[in-house]
Amino acid sequence: MKKIISIILGVVFMCVFAQSAALAEFDVNWTKSTDHYEGSGNDEGYYTIANWLTANTVAFQDKPVEALAFAENGYIGKTGGANTTDPFYWSASPEGVTFQIYQEFGDYKDQNYVKYYTQGDTSSATDVFSSGTDNGPVTIDIGTSFGLNLLTKVGDNFYTDNSLNTYGPQALIYEIEPGKQWLVAWEDLKCDVGDNDYNDMFLKVEVVPEPISMALFLLGGGALVVGKLRKKKK
Numbered sequence: 001m002k003k004i005i006s007i008i009l010g011v012v013f014m015c016v017f018a019q020s021a022a023l024a025e026f027d028v029n030w031t032k033s034t035d036h037y038e039g040s041g042n043d044e045g046y047y048t049i050a051n052w053l054t055a056n057t058v059a060f061q062d063k064p065v066e067a068l069a070f071a072e073n074g075y076i077g078k079t080g081g082a083n084t085t086d087p088f089y090w091s092a093s094p095e096g097v098t099f100q101i102y103q104e105f106g107d108y109k110d111q112n113y114v115k116y117y118t119q120g121d122t123s124s125a126t127d128v129f130s131s132g133t134d135n136g137p138v139t140i141d142i143g144t145s146f147g148l149n150l151l152t153k154v155g156d157n158f159y160t161d162n163s164l165n166t167y168g169p170q171a172l173i174y175e176i177e178p179g180k181q182w183l184v185a186w187e188d189l190k191c192d193v194g195d196n197d198y199n200d201m202f203l204k205v206e207v208v209p210e211p212i213s214m215a216l217f218l219l220g221g222g223a224l225v226v227g228k229l230r231k232k233k234k
């Protein structure tokens with residue numbers, strides 16, 4: 001059975017890989033993190049990302065091995081990954097999008113600015129947070145397809161659209177819940193010279209659920225209660 005599953009997974013992988021070959025896929029040159037050391041062999045940035053995933057997501061709770069593999073290879077745009085959309089943009093959500101900074105590991109902590117911009121117009125960049133120390137959560141009704149921009153303390157501008165970066169990928173985007181929740185892991189130094197640990201800022205991007213699904217959920221809850229009452233009466 002295990003063999004059959006691996007064959008099926010292999011075929012699926014091949015199909016995904018074949019379809020995505022034309023897209024701009026990229027590998028990350030993980031190097032030693034200068035501000036996060038856990039001992040020999042554990043100091044690449046994806047260990048920090050994996051720790052975040054096990055601590056903050058349901059999917060990777062108590063799954064450190066899976067979290068580590070996902071941190072290293074599961075970001076959008078990675079060759080052979082499930083998602084290979086690059087450049088990557090978020091679609092407008094009718095109910096807005098919530099942003100929250102979870103942690104920052106770097107010398108520029110609290111001094112980098114996150115902005116959003118309309119797809120195709122980086123000059124439209126607008127602050128997500130009111131100050132460098134504000135971590136949110138903040139909900140913004142953006143109303144258009146958008147990307148994210150990191151303005152660093154030293155004036156570098158980095159983008160979630162990898163094709164806009166001069167030195168290589170400056171942000172890794174992990175889809176935590178399909179179409180709902182993403183972790184954006186930023187590298188705030190030019191990645192041709194930086195430590196490439198991508199743990200300098202962890203930003204969560206979350207689509208606000210539409211009221212209709214909440215109404216359906218409540219309706220479902222109501223039906224359940226009625227069902228229970230009916231059973232009790234019997």
Ligand SMILES: [Ca+2]
Nearest residue numbers: 195196197200
């Ligand atoms: Ca870094």
Ligand SMILES: [Ca+2]
Nearest residue numbers: 105106199200
């Ligand atoms: Ca760092």
